[in-house]
Amino acid sequence: MSQVLPKALLDTIDNLAKLPGVGSRTAERYAYHLLKKDSHISEKIAESLLNLHKNVKxxxxxxxxxxxxxxxxxxxxxxxxxxxxxxxxxxxxxxxxxxxxxxxxxxxxxxxxxxxxxxxxxxxxxxxxxxxxxxxxxxxxxxxxxxxxxxxxxxxxxxxxxxxxxxxxxxxxxxxLARGIPAGVDLEYADQITLSHALAGRRKI
Amino acid sequence: MSQVLPKALLDTIDNLAKLPGVGSRTAERYAYHLLKKDSHISEKIAESLLNLHKNVKxxxxxxxxxxxxxxxxxxxxxxxxxxxxxxxxxxxxxxxxxxxxxxxxxxxxxxxxxxxxxxxxxxxxxxxxxxxxxxxxxxxxxxxxxxxxxxxxxxxxxxxxxxxxxxxxxxxxxxxLARGIPAGVDLEYADQITLSHALAGRRKI
The missing domain is CATH 3.40.1360.10 (Dna Topoisomerase Vi A Subunit; Chain: A, domain 2)
Known part of the structure; x- marks a missing residue:
């Protein structure tokens, strides 16, 4: 079969798919998005990735x-x-x-x-x-x-x-850290363990 | 305030957040994942991004x-x-x-x-x-x-x-292309327009 996508694009897709939680479809979308945008954006990402390990300890x-x-x-x-x-x-x-x-x-x-x-x-x-x-x-x-x-x-x-x-x-x-009901959550949606923690950690007001 | 994360990591997060649908939290996760892994992986991604625009037309x-x-x-x-x-x-x-x-x-x-x-x-x-x-x-x-x-x-x-x-x-x-019910979908979950298309495009068997 003829190759459907050019190698440079396939390479980018394969490499982006190494990001956590990124499958081949998402990697395809990322790579194609970058390809459509100015090359400047890809270059900025590349540059920061090349500096990442070197400049962080x-x-x-x-x-x-x-x-x-x-x-x-x-x-x-x-x-x-x-x-x-x-x-x-x-x-x-x-x-x-x-x-x-x-x-x-x-x-x-x-x-x-x-x-x-x-x-x-x-x-x-x-x-x-x-x-x-x-x-x-x-x-x-x-x-x-x-x-x-x-x-x-x-x-x-x-x-x-x-x-x-x-x-x-x-x-x-x-x-x-205190365990309890997170902000904005209704009691009825809080799980049993969270509610147990909230009860045990109750505070006088 | 003191800077919480090193600049090289912040740069990577900022640049990865330019990917479509990627917010700062996801970009943080990507960048930190890459930092924990061997630098080889970041370099591979960077390399393919640098080649992307050059080698595709x-x-x-x-x-x-x-x-x-x-x-x-x-x-x-x-x-x-x-x-x-x-x-x-x-x-x-x-x-x-x-x-x-x-x-x-x-x-x-x-x-x-x-x-x-x-x-x-x-x-x-x-x-x-x-x-x-x-x-x-x-x-x-x-x-x-x-x-x-x-x-x-x-x-x-x-x-x-x-x-x-x-x-x-x-x-x-x-x-x-024919419009109709996609594979694996129950009739009751198909939307009205899809069902209308499926009816209009019905085929003799």
Whole structure:
């Protein structure tokens, strides 16, 4: 059979289909859209992708993503942030979500994932040890565990709590994000587990 | 406020958000996924995007997409394809859909869009004239109008039919793709217009 699409377009489709959740139909749509638009847009995307790995690294203390020329995360070195409070998150992008609230003025610690035996990820692959060191060095007083509300997130939170207690951090305040009804959701649509959490965590007004 | 994400990552997110239907959250997910994976994958995508515009052009007869080194669409030059039958489609990717049926052995003509006054696209911006020329040059006997079943697709089909008749093509067979119930769809879920088309186009068995 004759080739229906030119190779350069097929290559672009194949490569874009490597993006998460992008199948061949979506990749086709992306590639054709770019082809119809000015080549400038494709070139901008290409350029930023070529710089991505080169110019981004991890902060050696918080494991947040930082620029190549930075030594530490600006959220850590910023004098106005409270180094005694550390929010522990799974992934660097979780920091973006918490920063958007504008309610948090402590610092962050990225675990780099969750404990997941099925994926072969144990505590040693995550940044627990570095957190313990940091607690000692910075005199951290409160750890806010802000892992996801998934099964893995919950068990990682539990592991972290025990790990800190087993390593002489009995005086450390360990808190977790409240579980409850999300904003704008009707009670009747809230699932059983969410409602149980909301009941258990009810507050006096 | 301190910058939460490094600039190279923000640039990638901004640029990926230019893909159709991709908002900043999806672009964030794409960019972070690429950052976690080997840089090889980002480089492959970048490379194919840089080649995309350089190596793809339009066939001067059918307006299908072809490689830079090709003179005409291989679907047109292929001796086994019937040049007397031409399926007229809106966009180059429509050819892919029709080719997948493996039922069509004629050639194609890409209009390059649909007549859409609201977008300022009139008949002159589409490849009607070139189709007429081709009908004369190749002695085309049948035109299959395969525009989309949208309002614009329908009116473009109507325009094309009149255009051909007004230009001395009274002997040309003009057909359109059948409208009816799509495969796997229950009658009760078919919309009114689809059902009307299905009734009007009913066939003796």
């Amino acid at each position: 991890s902060c050696p203390v918080t494991f947040a993503l930082i620029s190549d020329f930075e030594e530490f995360s600006p959220l850590y070195t910023d004098e106005s942030r409270d180094k005694k409070t550390v929010a522990v998150v799974e992934e660097p992008l979780d920091i973006v979500a918490l920063e958007k609230t504008k309610q948090y003025h402590g610092t962050y610690h990225v675990l780099g994932g969750v404990i997941s035996p099925i994926d072969g990820i144990g505590p040693d692959q995550l940044h627990f040890k570095e957190l313990l060191e940091r607690i000692k060095n910075d005199g951290v007083e409160e750890i806010i565990i802000a892992t996801n509300a998934s099964v893995e997130g919950e068990s990682t939170a539990l592991y972290l709590q025990r790990y800190l207690q087993d390593n002489g951090q009995e005086n450390l305040t360990i808190t977790r | 339009s066939c001067p007869v059918t307006f299908a997409l072809i490689s830079d080194f090709e003179e005409f669409s291989p679907l047109y030059t292929d001796e086994s394809r019937d040049k007397k039958t031409v399926a007229v489609v809106e966009e180059p990717l429509d050819i892919v859909a029709l080719e997948k049926t493996k039922q069509y052995h004629g050639t194609y003509h890409v209009l390059g869009g649909v007549i859409s006054p609201i977008d300022g696209i009139g008949p002159d911006q589409l490849h009607f004239k070139e189709l007429l020329e081709r009908i004369k040059n190749d002695g085309v006997e049948e035109i299959i109008i395969a525009t989309n079943a949208s309002v614009e697709g329908e009116s473009t089909a109507l325009y094309l039919q009149r255009y051909l008749q007004d230009n001395g093509q009274e002997n040309l067979t003009i057909t359109r």
